[in-house]
Amino acid sequence: xxxxxxxxxxxxxxxxxxxxxxxxxxxxxxxxxxxxxxxxxxxxxxxxxxxxxxxxxxxxxxxxxxxxxxxxxxxxxxxxxxxxxxxxxxxxxxxxxxxxxxxxxxxxxxxxxxxxxxxxxxxxxxxxxxxxxxxxxxxxxxxxxxxxxxxxxxxxxxxxxxxxxxxxxxxxxxxxxxxxxxxxxxxxxxxxxxxxxxxxxxxxxxxxxxxxxxxxxxxxxxxxxxxxxxxxxxxxxxxxxxxxxxxxxxxxxxxxxxxxxxxxxxxxxxxxxxxxxxxxxxxxxxxxxxxxxxxxxxxxxxxxxxxxxxxxxxxxxxxxxxxxxxxxxxxxxxxxxxxxxxxxxxxxxxxxxxxxxxxxxxxxxxxxxxxxxxxxxxxxxxxxxxxxxxxxxxxxxxxxxxxxxxxxxxxxxxxxxxxxxxxxxxxxxxxxxxxxxxxxxxxxxxxxxxxxxxxxxxxxxxxxxxxxxxxxxxxxxxx
Amino acid sequence: xxxxxxxxxxxxxxxxxxxxxxxxxxxxxxxxxxxxxxxxxxxxxxxxxxxxxxxxxxxxxxxxxxxxxxxxxxxxxxxxxxxxxxxxxxxxxxxxxxxxxxxxxxxxxxxxxxxxxxxxxxxxxxxxxxxxxxxxxxxxxxxxxxxxxxxxxxxxxxxxxxxxxxxxxxxxxxxxxxxxxxxxxxxxxxxxxxxxxxxxxx
Numbered sequence: 001x002x003x004x005x006x007x008x009x010x011x012x013x014x015x016x017x018x019x020x021x022x023x024x025x026x027x028x029x030x031x032x033x034x035x036x037x038x039x040x041x042x043x044x045x046x047x048x049x050x051x052x053x054x055x056x057x058x059x060x061x062x063x064x065x066x067x068x069x070x071x072x073x074x075x076x077x078x079x080x081x082x083x084x085x086x087x088x089x090x091x092x093x094x095x096x097x098x099x100x101x102x103x104x105x106x107x108x109x110x111x112x113x114x115x116x117x118x119x120x121x122x123x124x125x126x127x128x129x130x131x132x133x134x135x136x137x138x139x140x141x142x143x144x145x146x147x148x149x150x151x152x153x154x155x156x157x158x159x160x161x162x163x164x165x166x167x168x169x170x171x172x173x174x175x176x177x178x179x180x181x182x183x184x185x186x187x188x189x190x191x192x193x194x195x196x197x198x199x200x201x202x203x204x205x206x207x208x209x210x211x212x213x214x215x216x217x218x219x220x221x222x223x224x225x226x227x228x229x230x231x232x233x234x235x236x237x238x239x240x241x242x243x244x245x246x247x248x249x250x251x252x253x254x255x256x257x258x259x260x261x262x263x264x265x266x267x268x269x270x271x272x273x274x275x276x277x278x279x280x281x282x283x284x285x286x287x288x289x290x291x292x293x294x295x296x297x298x299x300x301x302x303x304x305x306x307x308x309x310x311x312x313x314x315x316x317x318x319x320x321x322x323x324x325x326x327x328x329x330x331x332x333x334x335x336x337x338x339x340x341x342x343x344x345x346x347x348x349x350x351x352x353x354x355x356x357x358x359x360x361x362x363x364x365x366x367x368x369x370x371x372x373x374x375x376x377x378x379x380x381x382x383x384x385x386x387x388x389x390x391x392x393x394x395x396x397x398x399x400x401x402x403x404x405x406x407x408x409x410x411x412x413x414x415x416x417x418x419x420x421x422x423x424x425x426x427x428x429x430x431x432x433x434x435x436x437x438x439x440x441x442x443x444x445x446x447x448x449x450x451x452x453x454x455x456x457x458x459x460x461x462x463x464x465x466x467x468x469x470x471x472x473x474x475x476x477x478x479x
Numbered sequence: 480x481x482x483x484x485x486x487x488x489x490x491x492x493x494x495x496x497x498x499x500x501x502x503x504x505x506x507x508x509x510x511x512x513x514x515x516x517x518x519x520x521x522x523x524x525x526x527x528x529x530x531x532x533x534x535x536x537x538x539x540x541x542x543x544x545x546x547x548x549x550x551x552x553x554x555x556x557x558x559x560x561x562x563x564x565x566x567x568x569x570x571x572x573x574x575x576x577x578x579x580x581x582x583x584x585x586x587x588x589x590x591x592x593x594x595x596x597x598x599x600x601x602x603x604x605x606x607x608x609x610x611x612x613x614x615x616x617x618x619x620x621x622x623x624x625x626x627x628x629x630x631x632x633x634x635x636x637x638x639x640x641x642x643x644x645x646x647x648x649x650x651x652x653x654x655x656x657x658x659x660x661x662x663x664x665x666x667x668x669x670x671x672x673x674x675x676x677x678x679x680x681x
Contacts (some may be wrong), residue, residue: 067517223511
């Protein structure tokens with residue numbers, strides 16, 4: 001029948017696209033996974049060091065002191081894992097959504113090599129004592145042009161891909177991806193120029209840094225995570241996004257408010273008072289696009305609980321989006337002076353970063369990876385059990401971290417606010433929470449290494465070879 | 480661009496001052512070490528106004544062994560960071576705020592504390608920075624800067640000493656210059672004058 005023939009051609013076309021995307025996407029995802037391994041090990045070490053400096057305290061291991069392992073962990077997590085996984089997922093999504101085969105993958109591979117080189121120099125630089133102690137920009141000064149050049153190549157490639165698109169419709173995910181690929185260079189170059197090159201007041205540089213972190217979360221991680229969610233949820237459910245119109249409102253809401261955020265973390269600091277105030281207001285306004293996105297996704301999901309149970313990709317994506325909503329609500333609450341004075345400058349600040357990068361972004365990326373890899377390799381994930389335990393342990397660990405870091409932060413800040421008590425009280429107040437967070441980190445280590453083992457075995461093709469996935473809920477029907 | 484120093488007159492004595500007063504106000508080489516060792520990941524340099532908490536002073540913030548108060552206690556302002564490469568306002572308070580740490584201890588205390596924090600504060604969760612210190616054989620007299628809380632054992636005692644390296648000296652030099660408390664005028668009269676001069680400049 002002709003209809004069947006068209007469907008057959010469609011499937012063949014998708015297989016061709018996947019085949020062409022295979023090399024670059026797998027390159028980015030596997031290197032991201034290696035960095036994730038580095039990041040979680042460093043993350044566990046820095047968390048232990050936060051309460052027990054005696055942990056791994058050997059004269060020759062001085063480079064693991066909290067002051068070095070913490071920024072090295074954040075660098076590996078943000079630049080090594082998160083952005084790289086994001087790039088891999090974006091390339092695949094763009095190829096699928098533009099319905100065009102990947103051409104010129106060598107550009108991507110070269111960019112990928114330089115990016116990895118930059119991150120490697122950066123992380124080793126911090127550990128060997130050449131870091132800058134600037135949050136999320138702690139890599140030695142020489143690294144940012146390398147990262148910048150590498151990312152520019154990827155942006156050029158993505159735009160070329162967009163130009164070559166065969167599908168006339170521009171899906172909401174494409175909007176988000178193109179948004180992120182313009183916003184990241186803008187944020188990254190501006191911040192580095194203002195901090196490292198242009199002369200400026202020291203406090204303005206600190207404010208630029210705070211803006212960088214806020215914008216990275218709302219204008220880079222959020223759009224990439226949402227792009228993946230807007231593709232994967234409808235794909236697995238097998239019906240289109242509830243409302244494309246709402247999707248665009250969500251996008252523009254993010255675009256309008258996202259770039260104002262970040263500086264609220266210096267409320268009461270030595271900055272002009274309007275700066276944290278504007279940022280705080282923007283963070284509160286961010287709840288509007290977040291509400292729109294949530295409603296849209298929930299309406300798409302309505303009546304499909306069974307898919308949630310059968311598809312790990314869907315489960316991870318939904319968990320990621322839920323953490324994003326929690327992150328936005330907590331950030332909005334912390335933007336009020338009454339709450340913010342307890343949450344800023346405490347365990348909460350690192351907890352919030354973990355929530356955004358690990359809870360939200362990594363979860364959506366895990367979802368996307370569980371969806372993409374079987375399609376690229378043509379084989380099934382070897383162990384469903386490992387995927388399930390990865391999911392459950394990650395959720396528990398992240399939930400525990402969230403609770404410990406928020407309550408711990410507030411408790412610690414309240415202790416610091418008791419100005420007539422000795423310092424010892426204030427320092428010991430945060431300690432139990434830091435110890436609890438270390439336990440959560442053990443679980444993160446377990447779950448992440450389970451994921452990595454699974455990834456290695458699927459890449460080595462030890463999995464069952466099946467073209468049609470069973471438990472990734474393979475119901476691709478259109479587009 | 481730096482904030483322009485503002486002249487102001489003391490209301491009682493009529494004496495002229497400028498804010499920020501000190502130039503250069505910090506020991507820059509030391510700030511680089513402060514960044515490289517990642518001190519800013521546990522220590523803040525930002526005292527918030529009292530409506531956000533009373534954090535400029537606590538009982539054990541005085542000179543070692545005394546309850547001597549620092550000269551002035553106030554929240555930090557943007558001019559306090561003039562001349563710095565980057566204002567390390569801080570991320571979280573795992574340790575105390577360091578805005579005015581220059582008043583609290585002497586250099587020797589800082590060196591010994593950096594070498595072995597728990598020997599000075601039993602409850603401390605600060606790591607040892609012993610890689611900033613060097614062990615060497617004593618030639619002639621014991622150095623003035625030799626640490627007293629070293630981990631030398633057996634025959635080493637009396638033959639060896641632990642002294643700060645250049646990096647440790649720079650770091651402590653920086654800590655000693657952390658005194659973010661230049662006086663400034665609070666009177667409305669001065670503010671209106673500043674506004675006038677701003678208008679002129681435009």
